[in-house]
Amino acid sequence: MRPLVLAVVQLHDRTRNTCVNQNGFCPKWISDHIGDYLSPLWRHVELVVLSVAIGFALAFGLALLARRWQWLGAPISAVSGVLYTIPSLAAFFLLLPLTGFGLVTAVIVLVSYTLLILFRNITVGLQNVPGEVLDAARGMGLTSRELLWRVELPLAMPEIIAGLRIATTTTVGLAALAFFAGAGGLGEKINADITFKSNVVVAGLLCVLLAAVLDLMLVGLQRLAMPWRRAARA
Amino acid sequence: MRYRITLSALAALIAALAIAACGSSSSSTSSSSTTAATAGVIAKNTANASKPTIKIGSKNFTEEFILGQIYAQALQAAGYNVKKQLNLGSEQIAYKAVKGGQVDAYPEYTGTALTSFFKVQSKDVPKDAQAAYQETRQKLAANNLTALPPTPFTDSNGFAVTKATAAKLGNITNLSQLAGKTKNLTISGPPECAQRDDCLLGLEKVYGLKFKKFTPIDIALREEVLTKGQSDVGLVFTTDGAIKKNNLVLLNDDKKLFPPYNVTLIARNPAVSKAGPDFQKTIALVNKGLTTPVMQELNARVDLDKQSPAAVAAQYLKESGYIR
Amino acid sequence: MTPVAFLGQFGDAVDIILHKRESVAGGIQVGGSEWLTLIGEHLRISAVALAIACAIAIPLGLWLGHIGRGEFLASSFANIGRAVPTYALIAFFVAYIGIGFRNVALALTLLAIPPIFTNAYVGMRQVDRDTVDAGRGMGLTGWGIVRGIELPMALPILFGGIRISAVNVVATATLGPIAGVDDLGKPIINANVYGSSGRLAAAMIVALLAIGVELAFAGLQRAVTPKGLKLDDSAAGRRRRRLARPAPLPQTIAQRGGSTE
Numbered sequence: 001m002r003p004l005v006l007a008v009v010q011l012h013d014r015t016r017n018t019c020v021n022q023n024g025f026c027p028k029w030i031s032d033h034i035g036d037y038l039s040p041l042w043r044h045v046e047l048v049v050l051s052v053a054i055g056f057a058l059a060f061g062l063a064l065l066a067r068r069w070q071w072l073g074a075p076i077s078a079v080s081g082v083l084y085t086i087p088s089l090a091a092f093f094l095l096l097p098l099t100g101f102g103l104v105t106a107v108i109v110l111v112s113y114t115l116l117i118l119f120r121n122i123t124v125g126l127q128n129v130p131g132e133v134l135d136a137a138r139g140m141g142l143t144s145r146e147l148l149w150r151v152e153l154p155l156a157m158p159e160i161i162a163g164l165r166i167a168t169t170t171t172v173g174l175a176a177l178a179f180f181a182g183a184g185g186l187g188e189k190i191n192a193d194i195t196f197k198s199n200v201v202v203a204g205l206l207c208v209l210l211a212a213v214l215d216l217m218l219v220g221l222q223r224l225a226m227p228w229r230r231a232a233r234a
Numbered sequence: 235m236r237y238r239i240t241l242s243a244l245a246a247l248i249a250a251l252a253i254a255a256c257g258s259s260s261s262s263t264s265s266s267s268t269t270a271a272t273a274g275v276i277a278k279n280t281a282n283a284s285k286p287t288i289k290i291g292s293k294n295f296t297e298e299f300i301l302g303q304i305y306a307q308a309l310q311a312a313g314y315n316v317k318k319q320l321n322l323g324s325e326q327i328a329y330k331a332v333k334g335g336q337v338d339a340y341p342e343y344t345g346t347a348l349t350s351f352f353k354v355q356s357k358d359v360p361k362d363a364q365a366a367y368q369e370t371r372q373k374l375a376a377n378n379l380t381a382l383p384p385t386p387f388t389d390s391n392g393f394a395v396t397k398a399t400a401a402k403l404g405n406i407t408n409l410s411q412l413a414g415k416t417k418n419l420t421i422s423g424p425p426e427c428a429q430r431d432d433c434l435l436g437l438e439k440v441y442g443l444k445f446k447k448f449t450p451i452d453i454a455l456r457e458e459v460l461t462k463g464q465s466d467v468g469l470v471f472t473t474d475g476a477i478k479k480n481n482l483v484l485l486n487d488d489k490k491l492f493p494p495y496n497v498t499l500i501a502r503n504p505a506v507s508k509a510g511p512d513f514q515k516t517i518a519l520v521n522k523g524l525t526t527p528v529m530q531e532l533n534a535r536v537d538l539d540k541q542s543p544a545a546v547a548a549q550y551l552k553e554s555g556y557i558r
Numbered sequence: 559m560t561p562v563a564f565l566g567q568f569g570d571a572v573d574i575i576l577h578k579r580e581s582v583a584g585g586i587q588v589g590g591s592e593w594l595t596l597i598g599e600h601l602r603i604s605a606v607a608l609a610i611a612c613a614i615a616i617p618l619g620l621w622l623g624h625i626g627r628g629e630f631l632a633s634s635f636a637n638i639g640r641a642v643p644t645y646a647l648i649a650f651f652v653a654y655i656g657i658g659f660r661n662v663a664l665a666l667t668l669l670a671i672p673p674i675f676t677n678a679y680v681g682m683r684q685v686d687r688d689t690v691d692a693g694r695g696m697g698l699t700g701w702g703i704v705r706g707i708e709l710p711m712a713l714p715i716l717f718g719g720i721r722i723s724a725v726n727v728v729a730t731a732t733l734g735p736i737a738g739v740d741d742l743g744k745p746i747i748n749a750n751v752y753g754s755s756g757r758l759a760a761a762m763i764v765a766l767l768a769i770g771v772e773l774a775f776a777g778l779q780r781a782v783t784p785k786g787l788k789l790d791d792s793a794a795g796r797r798r799r800r801l802a803r804p805a806p807l808p809q810t811i812a813q814r815g816g817s818t819e
Contacts, residue, residue: 008553008554009523009528009531009532009549009550009553009554010531010553011527011531012531012534012535012539014475014479014534014538014539020538020539020540021479021538021539023653029540033540033542036542081772082769085725085768085769085772086765086768086769087728087729087730087732087764087765087768088729089729089732089733089743089746089761089764090729090732090746090760090761090762090764090765090768091761091765092761093746093757093758093760093761094758094761094762094765096754096757096758097563097564097567097568097758098564166640169637169640169641170640172641172643173640173641173642173643173644174643175643176643176644176645176646177643177644177645186643186646187643187645187646190645190646190649191649193454193540194452194454194455194649194652194653194736195454195455195458195652195653196540196653197653197654198540199540199653200646200649200650200652200653201650201653203646203649204642204643204646204647204649204650207641207642207643207646208638208641208642211640211641212641215637215641323749323750324750325750326582326583326750327749327750350583353584425735425744425747425748425750425751426583426748426750426751428581428585428586428751429581429582429583429584429585429586429751430583430585431585435585435586449657449738450735450738450740450744450748450751451657451738452736455652455657458656459656459657459738462656462657464656464657464658464738
């Protein structure tokens with residue numbers, strides 16, 4: 001006698017209309033599956049933080065160079081402007097022959113996107129320091145380096161943080177495309193089921209929330225870094 | 235009253251047990267029915283942990299995700315170290331990946347392999363599933379690839395229309411009935427359909443159908459594009475749960491354009507030999523339960539119930555008794 | 559990846575732009591003159607989206623800027639517009655409305671509105687109030703002020719916003735094939751048919767197209783800038799402006815003093 005297969009895959013009853021098979025916005029499905037979004041969300045955060053940090057470091061260095069040698073300002077702006085104009089999707093695939101699929105390609109493209117806004121805002125912030133303040137500080141005997149770190153940069157903070165906020169929110173939006181370069185992120189979740197309304201809405205909302213949270217953190221950073229402004233407003 | 239009902243219930247229970255006991259293996263004791271169940275369990279072999287990591291890939295749609303997960307989880311249960319790289323892309327990309335060593339194995343359809351990789355005309359592929367598999371195995375062997383024994387289920391390309399469209403075209407049920415009616419119709423399918431002999435090209439050659447426009451779509455949208463009225467005829471897969479759910483009419487392939495499409499796990503020869511005998515044994519074991527109704531159910535769980543392919547694969551392995 | 563192999567890939571990409579060839583699996587021809595159709599479709603959907611966005615955002619932004627209302631709307635619009643990922647926007651429309659030219663155009667229009675609206679608003683608001691008063695003194699009212707004073711001075715900033723939107727729309731239109739629009743994104747998203755050379759070629763063309771659009775609108779922006787406003791961007795000019803501006807520290811103290819109740 002042939003052995004009876006005692007274990008068998010159960011066929012589910014699909015005759016009833018449920019929220020999910022009617023492709024609606026289903027809170028229960030979302031609460032059941034929200035865990036699936038955590039890993040892509042974390043990868044998204046990694047992409048944004050890494051790219052903005054590296055972009056800031058680069059832009060800061062370039063701004064200092066342009067402060068020292070004024071003629072560098074225009075070419076740096078021009079190059080970062082061109083990088084900014086190239087659509088990120090195209091940029092991923094232009095880099096592909098060189099760096100392949102993965103995190104590196106995505107980060108390089110995202111960094112190049114932040115350069116224009118960060119360089120411009122840091123430079124403008126430094127330029128907007130009033131002449132009298134600089135003269136007064138020099139009169140007090142501050143060296144050029146002390147001038148930069150103790151006078152110019154603190155006064156340039158509003159512009160710099162404004163630039164960081166714009167760069168961060170823009171990068172959150174762009175990082176949704178990073179999965180095209182094989183780097184994961186929330187865009188991958190959207191792509192996994194682009195027709196399922198609940199999925200698209202959750203992944204999109206998580207992006208917007210992430211941008212809002214990071215933006216608020218930067219505003220908080222601004223308040224911390226500039227206590228005199230708080231006093232002025234009081 | 236109660237006494238009589240309880241008696242008949244008891245009788246029914248005994249009858250059921252008797253039938254079950256009769257159905258189990260020849261030594262009809264209760265323990266043998268357990269043996270039949272445990273015979274299917276994947277045994278963990280600790281020696282497999284020291285073998286090189288096996289990289290399992292898959293193509294870019296639901297059924298492939300589920301199969302990739304099933305094979306990966308089964309191999310893990312057998313003690314192997316497994317890395318998954320699912321969603322590689324369509325067949326050309328996946329084939330390139332396995333030839334180049336980016337993955338060690340991925341599930342491919344016999345019909346697709348023969349028509350897409352070896353340029354066999356779709357009509358010329360043997361209609362018998364085993365014969366098609368043998369031909370696939372021979373051709374792949376020349377590329378240093380092993381095609382493992384195929385699944386029982388076949389998931390064929392098919393073309394569907396909405397009920398309304400079928401009625402409008404004269405209550406058609408077969409593909410050949412579309413002849414002469416396609417001048418103003420749109421056809422949809424994944425982008426590679428335009429270049430495949432078992433897709434758009436075959437429809438032109440074998441059925442003589444010329445459509446007004448081919449709309450390339452993301453493969454996940456294949457039924458959606460029909461129900462939303464954005465395409466008249468659309469490529470579907472015969473195991474899709476969405477066909478029944480959306481009341482689509484799957485047109486019969488009466489001229490036998492489509493070859494068999496059983497799934498065979500294509501694996502690199504070096505990976506197969508290094509993995510030892512448990513590799514092929516495990517795959518063969520979990521293939522046994524993959525009949526067409528089962529595959530349809532698993533697809534529906536992902537596509538209609540929106541569960542994740544990993545979870546559904548785990549359910550399959552558990553419900554079939556391969557994993558405790 | 560050796561330099562020669564790297565250059566070779568680009569060379570092959572240029573080849574697929576110039577000559578038709580067989581698709582990856584054979585059976586159909588891709589490349590060559592097909593690029594013209596793809597570029598045309600790309601420009602068509604970008605132009606449609608931009609035009610509709612301008613038609614909606616410019617009147618609204620100029621009007622609100624003129625009457626001085628809607629500051630909150632302008633700033634929050636700008637922020638939200640930046641944070642919503644374009645891919646999510648297109649996916650949202652695919653999930654809710656389906657694929658097709660109209661749906662992609664709608665998504666792109668929504669994308670294009672915030673920068674144009676914000677810049678129209680800010681452009682009108684930042685017109686020097688003294689100049690407007692002078693105009694009123696000369697007898698201009700309402701529409702006369704808008705046409706004679708505010709609009710000409712707001713145009714450069716407005717066109718800056720249109721320029722930003724134009725580049726964004728051209729860039730995002732690359733996602734068109736996801737929603738069934740066959741534009742330049744097609745070889746990128748369907749690389750299994752066009753091959754990696756086709757994909758690279760499409761990326762190159764999209765990049766050049768975006769740069770071209772940026773330069774074109776920059777030129778347009780310069781053309782509408784009234785002569786007197788063309789900023790003196792030399793080092794001397796910048797220093798002059800910097801010295802002319804009051805220092806922030808004394809300003810805030812004065813503000814605090816002035817605002818005690």
